[in-house]
Amino acid sequence: MMMMSDDDDDSDPQFNVVADYFFVDAEKNPICLSALPIRFEQGTDEATQCKQNIFLRGVADSGITVYTHVVAWKLGLEGKQPVIAVLSVEGSWINLAKPRNSYEEEFRTIFITVRMLHFLRRKPEEPEKNMWSHLRKVFDKFDLRPSKDDFRNHRSLLKLFAEKDLNLAKSQVLQAFIEEGSKTQISEVESDNIEMKQSFIASDEEIEDMVSDGNSESDEEEDDLFDFTCAICDNGGDLLGCDGPCMRSFHAKIGTGEDSYCDTLGFTEAEVEAMKTFLCKNCEYKQHQCFICGVLEPSDGPTAKVFLCNNATCGYFYHPKCVARKLHPNNKVEALEKENKIIGGSSFTCPIHWCFHCKGLEDRSQEQLQFAVCRRCPKSYHRKCLNTL
Structure with missing residues (x-):
């Protein structure tokens, strides 16, 4: 079924691109693109049967309104930008441009997953921290805080691409996400009293501008994740970044923190050069201080008492009670509810990420x-x- 407005003749209008789009089921309830079966072949025959009726709505490149039954989707990762297309029941592939803003939450996790696959296909040898840096640069302007939770509901999709694409099969980062057996958690982005001024989904031109504004070389992306200030003396200079979750930086070598009388970590130049990875003592022993009360607590496993903010570039840990009170300072009931959710495994975004x-x-x-x-x-x-102030 393909229905259009302004259809004055008996033939179906042809179109290649649909923008301002969204998907609905037979009851016209919004539904995510990922509910469609994925296609890897170039042809249109023998598409995996869709278990439910799903319809694409939007505006075609010719300006006409589109309402058409679709049965599959495919993802192109070869170009500078990922390309998403859906297969109509009549057998035509339709490229998708920018989705409708009001339906952005329906597409959130799949768009982050698509961007992750696109990056890792281009750079399969890149470490995980470079991937997070790239995702942050792509989505930072649109109030997105990518986290591992965004990938967990799409692990089967990641596995399919790792099996079908030779470049992605080389990525150890992708394999790690596929093999991760932890329980799926739903990210909660705290947005109390925050006014959303922009849609989180960028057009191709906006994303191209954001990526090209910064240097995309992997060494600069890696540096961008680390703190530019020493965690001991609060001064800059020749710093070594921790590869653990805290992402702090330190004056590592003897003499590098003389200007600020920093004790440094006491390593020699040769010792630093020989390091393949560096973990600070907190990350090595998996004990971190709550950034609010300062108490040192276990931060990993069943005995954990402090938990990491889910922002991919944040390295701060918190007691559930401490951060819940900061997130809901004027409502004890909501603070207690948030505290219990964090204890139960829900992720959170700490208040340092808004003014x-x-x-x-x-x-x-x-x-x-x-x-x-x-x-x-x-x-x-x-x-x-x-x-x-």
């Missing part, structure tokens, strides 16, 4: 909307908001 004064998000493309982040507590301020 303490205006509750807005950071926009690094605008100087006045860039964050000044406190190093002693989970508070951040826009530059413009600091001027009003």
